[in-house]
Amino acid sequence: MTELPEHLLKRAAEARARLTGEGGGGGDTAGGDAPAATPAVAAPVAAATPAVPEEPKAPEPVAPYVEAGLNRKTIPAWIIPVLLFLPIWAIYYVGFLENPPAEAGGLLVEGGEIYSGQCSSCHGGTGGGGTGRQLNDGQVLLTFPSVEAGASYDGLAGQIAWVANGTAGTTTATYGDPARGGGAHTPGSFGQMSGFGGGLSAEELVAVVHYERVTHGGLDEAAAEAELHLLEELLRVMEEEGTDLGSGLQAEDIQHLVDTARASAGGDAEAAAG
Ligand code: HEC
Structure with a gap:
């Protein structure tokens, strides 16, 4: 590593400085002390890499209509027998209204x-x-x-x-x-x-x-x-x-x-x- 040409190291340090937006003077120091700059460059680049994947933290490619479908309240299962029974009840109810009261209520x-x-x-x-x-x-x-x-x-x-x-x-x-x-x-x-x-x-x-x-x-x-x-x-x-x-x-x-x-x-x- 120490054999790297100094101008390359300097360029890398500059690039790193641009990326991280810090250490604007990194390039300057690199010029003075190349061996010390090497670990400084290697580490931040490695650190910056995982920082990039952080971006996709908004996994919003889900279309609004899909999301609406997923979050919608579904009909509870117990309603099905109730709905099935409803017309039967209605028929009995109407039948009851038509027949007995005339006599039973008289x-x-x-x-x-x-x-x-x-x-x-x-x-x-x-x-x-x-x-x-x-x-x-x-x-x-x-x-x-x-x-x-x-x-x-x-x-x-x-x-x-x-x-x-x-x-x-x-x-x-x-x-x-x-x-x-x-x-x-x-x-x-x-x-x-x-x-x-x-x-x-x-x-x-x-x-x-x-x-x-x-x-x-x-x-x-x-x-x-x-x-x-x-x-x-x-x-x-x-x-x-x-x-x-x-x-x-x-x-x-x-x-x-x-x-x-x-x-x-x-x-x-x-x-x-x-
Ligand atoms: C205070 C008691 C009493 C009350 C209240 C009473 N009864 Fe009577 N009932 C009698 C008696 C005693 C006889 C038998 C009378 C007789 O031998 O003359 C009788 C006889 C009868 C009989 C004839 C049964 C048979 O086979 O001979 C009928 C029907 C009857 N009652 C209907 C009624 C009705 C309807 C009511 C209510 C609106 C009523 N009673 C209230 C005492 C009562």
Whole structure:
């Protein structure tokens, strides 16, 4: 190394000075002391070399749209089953809106509320009886069988009259089906029940009667639906005629209204069918 011509060493020192921007006087000193300059030149050049690769520290050749794609938030995996289930849920929801509320939300629900509020204390929450007669296990339909069940006597009117009038307000010797198994029921034979014709509206009274017949009596679905339509028609007839269930109407009178309702409900059905 020491054999290098001095002018080369001087040029190298100058180049180094230009590169590093320091030691402007390096060339001068090199002229005076060549051997000392040699390591000085070799080292900084070697040091400068790694300094150059520092530049590519900004690896930005990634295009903005690629970067956007990489950083974008992806859709979480759990959303997929949710999205798949959504239309199924929508169909069920719409179907539910179209069908049940007309019946489930109607007289039956209203009747259930009245029963638990005004009748269950004597007849039991499920109609098992207590101070009042047992209604469940079909008992209520034995006393008040319906035409739909194939009986000769239509007890629907009798049950409405009974609940309206109670023990004291019933003027007939027996109530309900005269041919009831075990004998016709006589007012006062089980105790005293007050009438609800004055306290409940016609709709409320008819609703609780329907509730007992369906829930305790066990009317089958078709019979329950037929009765529901009949009762809706009956309420219309009663409103038309200004019927007051608190006025002491007996089973016979109410039977007349039920017959009228049945005729017009049947007429509607025939009209709809024809
Ligand atoms: C204070 C107790 C009491 C309450 C409250 C009561 N009942 Fe009664 N219920 C009786 C008694 C007692 C009898 C039997 C009456 C008789 O023998 O004269 C009876 C009989 C009946 C019967 C006839 C059952 C049969 O097979 O003979 C029906 C139907 C009935 N109740 C419905 C109702 C309804 C509907 C309500 C509520 C709106 C109601 N009861 C509230 C005590 C009650």
